[in-house]
Amino acid sequence: MASITIRGVRKNYGKTQVVHGVDLDFASGEFVVILGPSGCGKSTLLRMIAGLEEISDGTIAIDGTVVNQLEPRERGCAMVFQNYALYPHMSVAQNIGYSLKVAGVPAAERTQRIQAVARTLELEHLLDRKPMALSGGQRQRVAMGRAMIREPKVFLFDEPLSNLDAKLRVQMRSEIRKLHRRLNATSVFVTHDQVEAMTLADRLVVMNGGRVEQVGTPGEIYTRPASRFVATFVGAPAMNMLEGTVELDGLSLLGGSRRLAVPRAGLPVGTKVAMGVRPEAVRLVAPGTSGALDATVDLVEELGAGRVIYVDLDGSPFSVMTSEAIHPEPGSTVWLKFSADDMHFYASETGGRLDVFKASVPEPA
Amino acid sequence: MEKRVTFSKWTIGILFAVPQLILIFTFFYWPAGQAVYWSLTLQQPWGGGNIWVGLDNFRSILANPDYWRSVSASLVFAGISTGLAMFIALVLAALTDRQLAGSWLYRVVLIWPYGIAAPALALAFRFILAPEAGFLSVVNQMWPGIWDPGLDGTDAMASIIVAFSWKYVGYNFIFFLAAFQAIPRSLIEAAAMDGSGVIRRFWDIQFPLITPTIFFLLVINITESFQDSFGIVDIMTSGGPANATNLMVYKIYSDGFKGLDYSGAAAQSIILMLLIILLTIFQFRFLERRVHYR
Numbered sequence: 001m002a003s004i005t006i007r008g009v010r011k012n013y014g015k016t017q018v019v020h021g022v023d024l025d026f027a028s029g030e031f032v033v034i035l036g037p038s039g040c041g042k043s044t045l046l047r048m049i050a051g052l053e054e055i056s057d058g059t060i061a062i063d064g065t066v067v068n069q070l071e072p073r074e075r076g077c078a079m080v081f082q083n084y085a086l087y088p089h090m091s092v093a094q095n096i097g098y099s100l101k102v103a104g105v106p107a108a109e110r111t112q113r114i115q116a117v118a119r120t121l122e123l124e125h126l127l128d129r130k131p132m133a134l135s136g137g138q139r140q141r142v143a144m145g146r147a148m149i150r151e152p153k154v155f156l157f158d159e160p161l162s163n164l165d166a167k168l169r170v171q172m173r174s175e176i177r178k179l180h181r182r183l184n185a186t187s188v189f190v191t192h193d194q195v196e197a198m199t200l201a202d203r204l205v206v207m208n209g210g211r212v213e214q215v216g217t218p219g220e221i222y223t224r225p226a227s228r229f230v231a232t233f234v235g236a237p238a239m240n241m242l243e244g245t246v247e248l249d250g251l252s253l254l255g256g257s258r259r260l261a262v263p264r265a266g267l268p269v270g271t272k273v274a275m276g277v278r279p280e281a282v283r284l285v286a287p288g289t290s291g292a293l294d295a296t297v298d299l300v301e302e303l304g305a306g307r308v309i310y311v312d313l314d315g316s317p318f319s320v321m322t323s324e325a326i327h328p329e330p331g332s333t334v335w336l337k338f339s340a341d342d343m344h345f346y347a348s349e350t351g352g353r354l355d356v357f358k359a360s361v362p363e364p365a
Numbered sequence: 366m367e368k369r370v371t372f373s374k375w376t377i378g379i380l381f382a383v384p385q386l387i388l389i390f391t392f393f394y395w396p397a398g399q400a401v402y403w404s405l406t407l408q409q410p411w412g413g414g415n416i417w418v419g420l421d422n423f424r425s426i427l428a429n430p431d432y433w434r435s436v437s438a439s440l441v442f443a444g445i446s447t448g449l450a451m452f453i454a455l456v457l458a459a460l461t462d463r464q465l466a467g468s469w470l471y472r473v474v475l476i477w478p479y480g481i482a483a484p485a486l487a488l489a490f491r492f493i494l495a496p497e498a499g500f501l502s503v504v505n506q507m508w509p510g511i512w513d514p515g516l517d518g519t520d521a522m523a524s525i526i527v528a529f530s531w532k533y534v535g536y537n538f539i540f541f542l543a544a545f546q547a548i549p550r551s552l553i554e555a556a557a558m559d560g561s562g563v564i565r566r567f568w569d570i571q572f573p574l575i576t577p578t579i580f581f582l583l584v585i586n587i588t589e590s591f592q593d594s595f596g597i598v599d600i601m602t603s604g605g606p607a608n609a610t611n612l613m614v615y616k617i618y619s620d621g622f623k624g625l626d627y628s629g630a631a632a633q634s635i636i637l638m639l640l641i642i643l644l645t646i647f648q649f650r651f652l653e654r655r656v657h658y659r
Binding site for chain 2: 050051052071072073077078079081082083085086087088089098099102103146150
């Protein structure tokens with residue numbers, strides 16, 4: 001159990017900066033997920049915590065001790081790698097027990113602890129096998145066992161589930177969650193998969209382009225995305241975004257072809273904004289309903305439990321998710337409506353969230 | 366899944382194999398067969414046919430203490446030069462793999478010695494190791510007479526070992542470096558996270574994973590040290606002093622072409638071939654078990 005404090009951390013490769021000053025605090029025992037597209041610097045940040053990458057600027061402290069100059073082994077972290085990184089020439093037992101062997105733990109105690117870990121991970125019958133002879137899920141378990149046996153202060157996961165098939169991934173996800181509940185060690189989990197991130201995280205860190213975009217619980221991040229990037233990155237299908245301009249009596253969308261009556265609440269007339277609404281917040285209504293927008297259906301994607309209807313709104317793509325048994329034909333016209341509560345506004349230029357419109361909530365007219 | 370190419374008519378398959386078969390037959394089986402034939406006959410130096418003598422050639426060679434001295438000199442040379450060439454190459458490759466400063470230079474420069482013909486490099490080392498004027502003449506200035514490969518058999522053996530190892534360090538280095546770089550970085554990182562230091566990581570992770578390469582190089586180096594040493598011996602010591610560096614491959618040449626004992630030389634060739642075959646079988650039989658193939 002340990003807290004992690006990250007202050008102004010940067011990473012340069014030569015002249016290229018890939019992490020631009022990150023400040024984060026992870027509480028002791030917390031399960032934090034760092035989510036972001038590939039190349040956003042999330043793995044680099046994790047590797048800097050682990051000690052596998054040098055920290056170019058700023059400090060990382062574990063339990064109040066600055067670890068910048070410490071070797072990986074002195075930091076008390078254990079890591080699960082994306083490709084598992086099992087030692088191919090060692091048996092499962094030797095893989096799991098390697099850190100104890102290096103630490104000089106006597107053979108008897110070592111065997112006992114390997115047995116204990118194997119029991120928790122249901123690996124007992126595989127202890128003599130080589131990694132080559134294991135399935136993907138079993139290798140994943142061995143990698144976890146190798147991290148667990150050290151009883152580390154901090155668990156680091158570098159996209160550990162991305163090499164597994166969909167079914168195993170769901171299963172391992174819940175196992176990781178259960179394991180964390182039992183061991184209660186601070187865990188940092190890096191992924192680009194938002195479902196993984198939402199289901200695992202106590203707290204979620206969304207990163208983009210080497211910067212932290214938002215930190216919050218999965219619920220907060222879904223309901224109040226702090227930036228346009230977070231709004232479109234988190235949630236599937238992605239949040240709809242329409243460009244618009246603030247006018248005296250509301251919002252003019254899509255270069256003036258559509259209008260929504262939303263209170264302007266202090267924003268100067270002429271401000272360029274992006275209005276976002278989640279596909280699952282959009283309702284299909286009867287033709288001609290007041291305040292509804294009409295759009296042409298492009299494509300319907302069947303999901304079983306529901307369906308995603310992709311429509312064309314005066315040339316802009318827009319999507320609607322519905323669980324109703326509606327199957328509009330491509331080319332037909334549908335009417336869409338959503339409440340002002342479900343609208344998110346972002347400054348067109350900076351992408352920052354604008355909350356002023358939330359002041360009062362009339363129906364769009 | 367069957368990945369082999371199969372031909373509808375067996376004759377087409379044979380036709381494809383014929384060029385290779387001709388090459389192997391002309392340049393290996395035929396000369397080897399001739400050597401076997403010569404080794405069982407007495408060939409007259411000025412022509413005039415062969416006289417069948419059975420195993421007499423072998424008997425007289427194996428009864429000659431000079432020959433046994435040549436065999437033991439060859440074994441000493443093979444053992445030390447292989448060990449030296451492989452050890453130095455392993456250390457250099459391990460350091461280069463860690464990307465220490467200047468490692469790019471090693472990577473480029475270290476293959477060059479292998480590209481130099483044995484006689485050329487032997488001549489260079491003859492100058493370098495010359496007791497009266499070379500770099501090593503300094504030691505003679507301090508302790509007169511301590512280094513003289515022309516008089517001292519041990520010094521002469523050391524000279525050819527150094528020259529041969531120098532050539533094979535480059536060859537071995539390339540293979541070792543490739544083997545080290547084929548080890549996924551994450552394995553080294555995982556070992557670092559497990560608390561293992563640089564030296565420990567080398568012995569526990571890297572070394573076991575390059576054993577296939579070590580085994581391959583061991584077989585190649587030992588074989589080559591029996592065969593490729595000829596040019597070096599010829600230029601540097603001519604087998605002397607007092608036959609101290611008269612390796613088997615050089616003795617074949619000097620007995621055959623200088624002593625005009627063709628039949629004895631042919632018999633020695635056969636013995637050398639059998640020795641290399643035996644050594645290779647031994648290595649595959651007993652050492653390969655300890656190799657971890659991935």
